[in-house]
Amino acid sequence: xxxxxxxxxxxxxxxxxxxxxxxxxxxxxxxxxxxxxxxxxxxxxxxxxxxxxxxxxxxxxxxxxxxxxxxxxxxxxxxxxxxxxxxxxxxxxxxxxxxxxxxxxxxxxxxxxxxxxxxxxxxxxxxxxxxxxxxxxxxxxxxxxxxxxxxxxxxxxxxxxxxxxxxxxxxxxxxxxxxxxxxxxxxxxxxxxxxxxxxxxxxxxxxxxxxxxxxxxxxxxxxxxxxxxxxxxxxxxxxxxxxxxxxxxxxxxxxxxxxxxxxxxxxxxxxxxxxxxxxxxxxxxxxxxxxxxxxxxxxxxxxxxxxxxxxxxxxxxxxxxxxxxxxxxxxxxxxxxxxxxxxxxxxxxxxxxxxxxxxxxxxxxxxxxxxxxxxxxxxxxx
Amino acid sequence: xxxxxxxxxxxxxxxxxxxxxxxxxxxxxxxxxxxxxxxxxxxxxxxxxxxxxxxxxxxxxxxxxxxxxxxxxxxxxxxxxxxxxxxxxxxxxxxxxxxxxxxxxxxxxxxxxxxxxxxxxxxxxxxxxxxxxxxxxxxxxxxxxxxxxxxxxxxxxxxxxxxxxxxxxxxxxxxxxxxxxxxxxxxxxxxxxxxxxxxxxxxxxxxxxxxxxxxxxxxxxxxxxxxxxxxxxxxxxxxxxxxxxxxxxxxxxxxxxxxxxxxxxxxxxxxxxxxxxxxxxxxxxxxxxxxxxxxxxxxxxxxxxxxxxxxxxxxxxxxxxxxxxxxxxxxxxxxxxxxx
Numbered sequence: 001x002x003x004x005x006x007x008x009x010x011x012x013x014x015x016x017x018x019x020x021x022x023x024x025x026x027x028x029x030x031x032x033x034x035x036x037x038x039x040x041x042x043x044x045x046x047x048x049x050x051x052x053x054x055x056x057x058x059x060x061x062x063x064x065x066x067x068x069x070x071x072x073x074x075x076x077x078x079x080x081x082x083x084x085x086x087x088x089x090x091x092x093x094x095x096x097x098x099x100x101x102x103x104x105x106x107x108x109x110x111x112x113x114x115x116x117x118x119x120x121x122x123x124x125x126x127x128x129x130x131x132x133x134x135x136x137x138x139x140x141x142x143x144x145x146x147x148x149x150x151x152x153x154x155x156x157x158x159x160x161x162x163x164x165x166x167x168x169x170x171x172x173x174x175x176x177x178x179x180x181x182x183x184x185x186x187x188x189x190x191x192x193x194x195x196x197x198x199x200x201x202x203x204x205x206x207x208x209x210x211x212x213x214x215x216x217x218x219x220x221x222x223x224x225x226x227x228x229x230x231x232x233x234x235x236x237x238x239x240x241x242x243x244x245x246x247x248x249x250x251x252x253x254x255x256x257x258x259x260x261x262x263x264x265x266x267x268x269x270x271x272x273x274x275x276x277x278x279x280x281x282x283x284x285x286x287x288x289x290x291x292x293x294x295x296x297x298x299x300x301x302x303x304x305x306x307x308x309x310x311x312x313x314x315x316x317x318x319x320x321x322x323x324x325x326x327x328x329x330x331x332x333x334x335x336x337x338x339x340x341x342x343x344x345x346x347x348x349x350x351x352x353x354x355x356x357x358x359x360x361x362x363x364x365x366x367x368x369x370x371x372x373x374x375x376x377x378x379x380x381x382x
Numbered sequence: 383x384x385x386x387x388x389x390x391x392x393x394x395x396x397x398x399x400x401x402x403x404x405x406x407x408x409x410x411x412x413x414x415x416x417x418x419x420x421x422x423x424x425x426x427x428x429x430x431x432x433x434x435x436x437x438x439x440x441x442x443x444x445x446x447x448x449x450x451x452x453x454x455x456x457x458x459x460x461x462x463x464x465x466x467x468x469x470x471x472x473x474x475x476x477x478x479x480x481x482x483x484x485x486x487x488x489x490x491x492x493x494x495x496x497x498x499x500x501x502x503x504x505x506x507x508x509x510x511x512x513x514x515x516x517x518x519x520x521x522x523x524x525x526x527x528x529x530x531x532x533x534x535x536x537x538x539x540x541x542x543x544x545x546x547x548x549x550x551x552x553x554x555x556x557x558x559x560x561x562x563x564x565x566x567x568x569x570x571x572x573x574x575x576x577x578x579x580x581x582x583x584x585x586x587x588x589x590x591x592x593x594x595x596x597x598x599x600x601x602x603x604x605x606x607x608x609x610x611x612x613x614x615x616x617x618x619x620x621x622x623x624x625x626x627x628x629x630x631x632x633x634x635x636x637x638x639x640x641x642x643x644x645x646x647x648x649x650x651x652x653x654x655x656x657x658x659x660x661x662x663x664x665x666x667x668x669x670x671x672x673x674x675x676x677x678x679x680x681x682x683x684x685x686x687x688x689x690x691x692x693x694x695x696x697x698x699x700x701x702x703x704x705x706x707x708x709x710x711x712x713x714x715x716x717x718x719x720x721x722x
Contacts, residue, residue, distance in 0.1 A: 011541035038543070074537030179527075179657035182447030186393040191652075295651050299546070304534030 001031040003325055004121040005061070007075040008039030008082075008132030012151050012165025013306035014314035015075040018127055020066040021318030027063050029326055034119065035059040039128070040135055041082035043112035047095040058119065073304040083135055083267035084112045091267070105267070113142055123147060123325040127164075130157050131268040133333070133349045140346050145330035147321045148346050151314075153302045156200035156355070159348025160335035161378040164317065166203070167309040169196065169301045173207035176297055177245065184293050185241040190232050190284060191293040194277025196301055197249040198270070199353045203301075204249040205362060206380065209369035214244045217280070219251035220356050221364050225280065228367060229287040236290070246367075248277045316341055339379055357382050383414045385678060386431065386476040389448040390422030390483040390490075394506050395659035396519035396667035397448040400482050402439040403671025409436060412679045417474055421451040423490065426479070427461050429470040443664060446657045456490055464497035471499065478678045482506050485706060488686065492699040495684045502674045503686030503699050508655050510557040514702035515688035519667040524551060524654040525561040531650055532566035532599060539597040545587060545637055545645040549630030551654050552603035555708045558654065559603040564717050568599040571717050572606050572633065575708045580609055580633070584640035586722040591643070600637065608632040669694045 003026055007015050023033045035058065036042035042057040059065070059077070069076045082091070086105040096108060116124065116139075123145045126136040129152035140146040150157040151164035173195055184191040193213070197203045201218020208216035214235035217223040228246065235244035253276070260275035281294040306314060317334045320341055324332055332343040356362060361381060363370040371381065387404050389397050401418070408414040418438075420430035442449055457466045470476070478500035481491040484507040495501040505512040510521035528550045539546040550558045556573020563571035569590065570583045587598045608629045630647045638645035659667065666689065673687035673694045685696035 007541075011538050015541075072537055073534055074541035076541075078543060079541050080543075176653055179446070180652055181656065182395075182445070183393040183652045183656040186397075186447045186452050188451070293652050295653060296649065299535055299538055299646065299648050300531055300650075300653070303531075303538040 001122045001326070002120050003031065003033045003123045003125060004036055004116070004119070005033055005077070005125045006036035006039050006042065006127070007077050007079045008126060008128035009079060010129070010153070010302060011074045011079055012153055012302050013073050013168040013304055014164040014310040015127060015151065016072060017070040017306065017311055018149060018164060018314040018318045019061070019075070019077065020070045021315045022125060022322050023061045023066045024063055025319050025322035026325070031326070033061040034121065035061045035077045038078045038080040039082055039132060040084050040112070041080040043115045044082055044084045044087065044108055045093045046115050047093070048115060048118040050095065073306075081131065081266050081268060083131070084108045085135060085138055086267045088267070109138065109142060112139070113144070116144060123330055125149060125321050125325065127151050129154070129163070130349060130353050131270070133157065133346070134268070137346050137349055140331050146346060147324050147330055148333035148349065149317045149321050150333060150335065153203055154197050154200045154353075155202050155380065156353040157349060158351035158354050159333055159344040160337070161339075161382070162313060162336040162380060164310055164314045165302060165306075166380065167313075168307045169203055170207050170210060171307045172301045173203065173297060174211040176295075176300065177207070177211040177213060177247070180293065180295060181245070184243045184245060187291070187293070188242040189291045189293050190236060190243065190288070191245040191295065192248060192277055192281045192284065193245065194248045194250055194296040194298075196298065198251040200355050201249040201252070202356050202382065204247045205356055205369050208247045209371060213247050215246040215367040216369060217246065217248050217252045217367055218356060218362065219249040219253075220358050221362065222253045222255040222257070223367060224255045225283045226287060228280075229284050231367060232284065233288050233290070248280055250276060252276050336378070383412070383477045383678070384475050385414050385416050385675065386419050386426070386474070386479040387416060387434070387450070388419035388422055388425060388479065388481055389450050389452045389506070390481070390487040391452060391454065391506065392484065393447055393452065393655050394508050394520035395446050395523040395655065395657060396663040397482060397506065398442040398445050399659060399664045399667035400504055400519070400671040401449060402442050403668040404480055404675055405434045405439045406436055407672045407675040412675060414675070414679070417476060418450050419479070422453040422455065422483075422487075423457050423467075424453045424455050426467040426470050427455070427457055429473065431470065431474050444658050446659065456486070458490060458493060464494055464499055467494070467499070478502060478683060480504060480674045480678065485512055485703065488512070488699055489703045492684070492703055495699065500678075500683040501699070502677045502683060503702065504670045504674050505686055505688065505702060508558070509552050509555060511552075511555040511706050511708070512702055513705045513707040514686065514697040516691065517666065517689050519663045519670060520655070520659070521557065522662040522666075523657070523660045524558050525565065526660050527654050527657070528558055528562035528650055529565040531648070531653070532562055532568060532601065535648060536566065536599055539599055542644070543596040545598045545600065545634075545641065545643050547600045547602060547630050547634040547637065547645060547647045549602045549604055549628055549647065549649045551650070553605045554706050555605065556603035557709055559601045560709045560713060560717055563601040564720070566599070567720060568601050570598070570600045570721055572600065572602045573709060573714070574603060574605045574607070575711070576714060578606060578609070580636055580640060584637060587637070587641050587643065590722055600633070602630050602633050604628050604630070606633075609636040
């Protein structure tokens, strides 16, 4: 059996240990793994008629190749946001250029299927978030045996309580917020900390909950800037060190406003986010007269090595995915449900993204985490 | 003898270690009394002081921030110099003040010294750009944080085949950029000390690409002039506010334009100056605090504690205030060896 593995979308801590564990498990059973480079781009860019292109886009993986990869962050297979079913004209590789007609976007899924066949890939294991896995689902729908592994810092893939990368992101977020406290307190300011989280504010909410910041504004609930300013002034005055902190999801919106976006749409229809933290800082300063420390955590949250929880989940997801592949149980996504490792039909990802249950976990009036009924909840509360 | 101690200017890891060293050295070794002046020069102008003994400084060695608080007010800008602090000095019987601060604060201390106040300085800045001392405490912590961030971001840059521009602190000089850049093995270091030729940086990155290294890390000191020498502003956002982001965004956009490679920018900002000091900074801060008290005990006012080679010595405050110290060109040459 030959298993193809790839990583797509943003990198998170734990991808390399995940790849390594798949390879070791599969090799142990006497089967082969081939790495697809740069996510789905490998299936688009590879030209089966050009033998040289295989070397560029595919990498045979054995235990010796992956022996040391788990010691560094990122993904050694590299990643991309390429979606072979939505390719813009400038993203069309030369060997497919003759098929362009019009402005696109173009669907080259037939080519991707031909590449899979030419390489003799029996099972495909994509590691990714909702965008990457949405194309995994497309492959599944086209008849390719697929086993998906969910990863994303936002922890927002439907069908699983947990995605690789979330724990490390929160760990880093809490650590950075505590580091910012001394500067914010020494200068008696208000700190605005922007965290990743496009549609789901879970990273922001859980980080705020665990770091004990005063307020958190999340993607799910548009916020009133005047009220936020008032609350922060109250927080600052009631703090013996005379400072206050608020975390902001990058996808948060002002009441009556829209997401702050920039640049062009990518292949999954998303534009770059960024700017709500700066905007919030400027508006709070304008309203309160207080000096602001603004800090975007951005890439610092998801770069580098995984914490032990992400290492645990990445490794176990890998072993489970390899087992499913060896059993021929494809069309599944490995998952955690109610604290138990399991798998769900890959079609579960069709539901879109998971969002914070604001009734259960968020005080929409006070802009704070509100955690009450813990018994019966999953480890990360939703 | 009664010693007053104050911290002024920006937060810097190691401030509490200095305060602890001052209190312990003064009370244990020299049998002096110490009073803590609250919120920098504010406390000296408004008479906010409190006695400090060893119990007040237990357990603060490893804590970031300053237990005395800090401010950016200044007796010469917001008052009339010595006259505006005289009341606090006299009513508390303060014989000398140990001033922990950056170059602006030390200049104020020197001016007060010239008006008759007895002052000993302790240089403080994460930027490491104060003249007269080889190193300042807080710098090693900032470099460590920046290096760790660069290490992590390298793996993300490699995964995504991107250029990552990382803006680090350094308002006038590029010490943190140079040290962290060498430590992390980056592909270009942009500092105010050397004029930046972005075409050259772009060429280096293109060469890396041709050789199969399809990602690059560029470190920029926040004090660099932006490409083309325009004011440091990353433009106006959709709501008409000037972006708070610094010069890193301008360099990132320009590098993306010149190379055609996808580029992302990270501003480390305040993350570099908060948190717990490294072991090196705790030791240096402790030695500075001890030396400052010893200088006061010896009547060597108008001096500041400084590291010269391996020794902590006293140097005239005037020397520290004479210039802002940039990175040694030889060190920049060392860094350049490894670009690309």
